[in-house]
Amino acid sequence: MKEVRLMKGNEAIAEGVIRAGCDGYFGYPITPQSEVMEYLFANKTKERTGMIVLQAESEIASIHMVYGGAASGKRVMTSSSSPGISLMQEGISFMAGTELPCLLMNCVRGGPGLGTIQPSQSDYFQAVKGGGHGDYKMIVLAPASVQEMYDFAKLGFELAFKHRIQVMVLSDGAIGQMMEKVELDEQVPRWTDEEIVKLHPWAATGKTPDRKRNIITSLDLNPVKQEIINRNLQKKFKHIEETEVRFEKIMCDDAEYLFVAYGSSSRICQKAVALGRAKGIKVGLLRPITLFPYPTKELAKLAKQVKGMLSVEMSAGQMVEDVRLSVNGAVPVEHYGRLGGIIPAPDEVLNVLEEKFIKEKLLCKTH
Amino acid sequence: MQDTLTNEEICKPENMVYHRTALLTEAPLSYCPGCGHGTAHRLIMEVIEEMKMQANTIGVAPVGCSVLAYDFMDIDMQQAAHGRAPAVATGIKRLYPDKFVFTYQGDGDLAAIGTCETIHACNRGENITIFFVNNGIYGMTGGQMAPTTLPGMKTATSPFGRDVETMGHPLKITELIANLPGTYFVTRQSVHTPANVRKAKKAIEKAIQYQKLNKGLNFVEIVSNCNSGWKMTPLESNKWMEENMFPFYPLGDIKVPK
Numbered sequence: 222m223k224e225v226r227l228m229k230g231n232e233a234i235a236e237g238v239i240r241a242g243c244d245g246y247f248g249y250p251i252t253p254q255s256e257v258m259e260y261l262f263a264n265k266t267k268e269r270t271g272m273i274v275l276q277a278e279s280e281i282a283s284i285h286m287v288y289g290g291a292a293s294g295k296r297v298m299t300s301s302s303s304p305g306i307s308l309m310q311e312g313i314s315f316m317a318g319t320e321l322p323c324l325l326m327n328c329v330r331g332g333p334g335l336g337t338i339q340p341s342q343s344d345y346f347q348a349v350k351g352g353g354h355g356d357y358k359m360i361v362l363a364p365a366s367v368q369e370m371y372d373f374a375k376l377g378f379e380l381a382f383k384h385r386i387q388v389m390v391l392s393d394g395a396i397g398q399m400m401e402k403v404e405l406d407e408q409v410p411r412w413t414d415e416e417i418v419k420l421h422p423w424a425a426t427g428k429t430p431d432r433k434r435n436i437i438t439s440l441d442l443n444p445v446k447q448e449i450i451n452r453n454l455q456k457k458f459k460h461i462e463e464t465e466v467r468f469e470k471i472m473c474d475d476a477e478y479l480f481v482a483y484g485s486s487s488r489i490c491q492k493a494v495a496l497g498r499a500k501g502i503k504v505g506l507l508r509p510i511t512l513f514p515y516p517t518k519e520l521a522k523l524a525k526q527v528k529g530m531l532s533v534e535m536s537a538g539q540m541v542e543d544v545r546l547s548v549n550g551a552v553p554v555e556h557y558g559r560l561g562g563i564i565p566a567p568d569e570v571l572n573v574l575e576e577k578f579i580k581e582k583l584l585c586k587t588h
Numbered sequence: 589m590q591d592t593l594t595n596e597e598i599c600k601p602e603n604m605v606y607h608r609t610a611l612l613t614e615a616p617l618s619y620c621p622g623c624g625h626g627t628a629h630r631l632i633m634e635v636i637e638e639m640k641m642q643a644n645t646i647g648v649a650p651v652g653c654s655v656l657a658y659d660f661m662d663i664d665m666q667q668a669a670h671g672r673a674p675a676v677a678t679g680i681k682r683l684y685p686d687k688f689v690f691t692y693q694g695d696g697d698l699a700a701i702g703t704c705e706t707i708h709a710c711n712r713g714e715n716i717t718i719f720f721v722n723n724g725i726y727g728m729t730g731g732q733m734a735p736t737t738l739p740g741m742k743t744a745t746s747p748f749g750r751d752v753e754t755m756g757h758p759l760k761i762t763e764l765i766a767n768l769p770g771t772y773f774v775t776r777q778s779v780h781t782p783a784n785v786r787k788a789k790k791a792i793e794k795a796i797q798y799q800k801l802n803k804g805l806n807f808v809e810i811v812s813n814c815n816s817g818w819k820m821t822p823l824e825s826n827k828w829m830e831e832n833m834f835p836f837y838p839l840g841d842i843k844v845p846k
Contacts, residue, residue, distance in 0.1 A: 245683050273682045277675070278708035285672035285705070289679025292666045293646065297679070315669050414684070425664035425680075427643045427687055436658045438649075438667035 224405040230370040230397040231256035234300070234326055234390065237374025239266055242409040243324075244295035245273040247286035249305060252338045253394040254328035257300045270411055280305035284312030291321035292437040294417040294424030296378050300326035302394075303344050304335065306352075313387055314353030317454070318439025322381035324374065325359075326390040328397040331535075331562040339562020340394030340485055345539035348391045349512045356451055358458045359387040360465065361512040363483040367401035369510075375409065382421075384461055391512060393535070395485040395564060467510035468519055472498065476505030478578055479523055481544050482533040483509050485564060490533050492567035497574070504574065512540070520547035529553045529578035533570050536560070553578070609634045611642060615659045622822025624812030625653060627779040628721055629660055631789045632692070635796055636663065645688045646680050648673045652694035653727040671702025674709035677716045688799055690717040696726045699735040699761040706761065713770030713804035717795045720762070720807065723814040724833060731817035735759040738836055743817070758836065762809045766843040772804035774843035778811045778834075780826045791841075798845070811837050 228236065235257045238246065246266075248258045258276060266272035277283035283299045290297035301309065306327045316323060327348060331341035348361045360380050362373045370392060377388040418426055428434040441447045469487075472494050473479070480490035487508040497504040507523060509516050524530070530552060532541035541556035548554060557573045559565045597603060611633035619625045636645055642663055649657040651670035658665035668676040673691035681689040698706050698720050709716065725743055726732040732745040736758050740749040750758075766774040773795055777788035788810060795806040811833050815825035 245679065247679060275678070275682060277678075278704060281672070282675040282678075282705050282708065285669060285675035286679035286682070288668070288672075289648070289666065289676035290683050291679075292676075293680050293683055295683045297683070311669055312672070425646050425666050426684070427645060428662065428664045429643045434658075434662055435664045436667075437665070438658060440655065440667055 225402050226405060227400055228367055228371075228403045229256055229400050230364070230367045230392060231328065232260045233367045233371035233403050234374050235260035235264070236403075236405065237371040238298055238324065239264065239270055239272060240406055240408050241375040241378050242270070242296055242411045243272050243298055243374075243378070244411055245275070245290045245297040246299065247275050247277050247283040247290070247297070248299050249277050249280045249283050249301065251280070251302045251305045253330060253340070253397050254300050254302050254326065256397070257326065270408065272411070280308040281312070284309035287323050288312050288316055288321065291316060291323045292319070292425050294421035294426060296324075296411070298324035298326070300328065302328045302330050303332050303341075306344065306347070310353035313359070314355050314357065315439055316387050317353070317357035317359070318355065319437050320385040320454070321387070321437070322378075322385050323387050324377040324381055324390070325387060326392060329391065329393040331560065337562040338394065340396075340535065340564060341560070341562055342393055342484060342486060342535040343537070343539070343560070344391070345512065345534070345536060348389050349515070349543070357454060358461075358513050359389050360384070360461060360514070361389045361391050363391050363510060363512050364396055365484055365487045365508060367396070367399065368403050370396060371403045371405070375406070380465065384457060386457070386461070391484065393485050394562070462514040465511060466514045466516050466518070468516040469508040469510060470519075471506040471508065473505035473507060473523065475503055476523075476526065477503040477528050478505075478574055479527045479530045480504065480506045480533055480570070480574065481509070481520070481530055481540070482506065483512060483540065486533045486535055489565055489567050489570060493571040493574070496567055496571050502575070502579065515543050515547065517543070517547040520544060521549070521551070524548035524551040527552060529555065531570070531574045531577060532556045533565065534558045535564060609637045611637045611662045613660055613662050617660060618656055619653065620816045622813065622815045622825065623653075624723070624779045624810065625721060627785060628719065628810050628812070629657065631779070631785065631792050632690070632719060633661055635789065635792050636688075639796065641688050641796070644686070645690070646684070648677045648680070648689070648691040650691065650693040650697040652697050654692055654694060654721065655728065657692050671697050671700070672705055673697065674702065674705040674714070674716070674718065678709055678712075678714050681714060681716050685715070685802075688717070688796060690719060692719045693721070694727070695720070695722045695724065695734045695736040699759050703761070707765060707768070710765040710805045710807070711768045711770045715799055715802050715804065717799050717806045718808070719792070720809045721812050722809055722837065723812045723817070724758075725814045725817040727814050727817050731814070735761070738832055760837070762807065762842060765807060770804045771807055771843060772801070772845055773798050773806045775807070775841045776809040776811060776837060776839050778829070778839055780813065780829060784839075803845070809837075811839065
């Protein structure tokens with residue numbers, strides 16, 4: 222039987238990376254995710270698996286430490302919350318340009334600016350559309366439970382090395398702070414230095430006589446070459462869009478109306494689906510698990526079946542743009558969001574769905 | 589015996605007195621003629637070759653004139669964002685404590701945008717080696733004022749001379765980090781005369797050897813010229829450096845192991 226523990230989301234991802242064979246964590250404290258680094262230090266990772274944990278002088282330094290560690294072929298990560306992730310964007314862009322694998326976790330809080338320490342989903346654009354300078358994408362995983370915070374550590378490293386890409390776990394203050402039970406896996410061993418040389422021949426580990434020197438750089442001043450580099454990056458993102466889409470469908474088979482929500486909001490909408498069904502409303506939920514790549518095709522299919530979609534987000538309306546692009550006008554798409562760290566209630570979002578799609582329609586009929 | 593050797597005799601291996609280290613690639617240096625970067629590159633690569641450390645070395649290149657250092661050094665290298673080389677090197681060294689890890693940075697990179705990373709890597713006593721080339725100007729972007737630009741010195745962004753009242757004072761970052769408990773060996777050298785080149789090579793040897801002791805960060809500043817940015821001939825710039833830079837940035841060891 223699997224080992225089960227009651228954990229906070231932030232602790233679960235920390236335990237997850239230890240068990241996924243992570244080599245190095247470089248971080249800087251920021252609410253509401255400081256438990257990640259605290260948990261790693263308290264668990265004596267150096268003694269347990271040999272994993273290095275270092276508190277850097279800033280988020281800027283920590284992402285560039287990750288950049289250095291990733292270049293040497295190791296499994297490395299950092300975590301932060303919105304303002305800290307903003308500071309890291311240049312480093313993430315450098316890793317996109319050099320195609321280095323790493324795991325990032327953003328425990329999103331409300332903004333802009335210092336904003337609030339309460340949960341929010343207002344960093345969707347930053348995570349999904351690139352964030353830093355240049356044309357690039359990261360794989361973005363959106364956990365909706367503490368179990369997924371744990372699971373996405375291992376999955377994140379697998380995807381990061383499979384595609385040589387940065388993987389961001391886009392959580393929020395609610396997922397990071399709440400406690401749920403977590404099923405834990407066996408320890409994945411850390412790679413030895415010899416394994417890294419074999420598995421990752423691109424890594425800068427010291428030039429040996431049997432190969433040319435490995436240069437990790439995003440610079441090429443020749444525009445013709447730079448365009449080729451960029452086209453190859455785009456090919457990779459396209460391939461990821463075709464192969465790595467993940468989503469969950471709840472009560473969608475006979476649904477006439479659809480909630481689209483990820484992370485904390487999807488938990489609220491799951492409850493709202495149950496409330497709606499109890500009232501006889503045929504409502505379902507599509508929960509994107511990967512935000513890039515986005516479940517565009519699945520939404521396009523559902524657009525042929527449902528009468529309306531409601532994107533529920535703790536933001537002023539960011540993911541709703543991707544829902545609209547996916548359905549391409551085939552069905553009305555509305556947005557409902559709470560801002561500033563407020564989580565909507567299930568009956569609140571169900572009311573919105575009824576008002577936007579059902580009651581209005583009834584009114585139209587009566588007039 | 590003849591006074592002079594024929595060309596054929598000169599080319600005989602037994603008469604060879606000097607050759608390019610195998611660790612410098614054949615790529616032509618992109619530096620301006622007269623610039624000190626080429627000599628600094630050569631010395632570091634010579635020492636790594638002599639110590640047989642190529643397979644054990646990872647270098648970090650900066651942003652600035654030496655952004656393409658990896659084109660000339662035949663070792664594994666990573667190009668860092670502007671100022672972040674000490675953080676990048678920290679990430680590498682923490683995961684590979686047995687490798688020799690160094691950064692190669694200019695004054696804008698190390699002492700302006702990267703001051704935070706420089707000071708904290710030094711203060712944590714990261715077991716890395718920093719080679720810091722200080723020519724008092726931003727070379728690559730076209731000769732703007734650097735944190736190490738001398739008072740009164742004319743640059744593209746201090747066209748009437750650096751006015752310390754409004755533009756601040758030149759930063760003696762090397763003296764500053766020498767005060768931190770995390771630094772082990774801190775020295776300031778130059779490469780503008782054969783005698784100085786020999787001294788600088790000795791300092792570079794020490795800074796590389798000492799990393800094996802795991803006693804903290806080793807730091808070699810090389811005060812250099814920027815004849816293009818200073819708008820002088822190479823010879824004039826070396827003279828100007830001796831007369832103006834060295835009084836403000838005196839050469840010699842600043843912190844030596846006890």
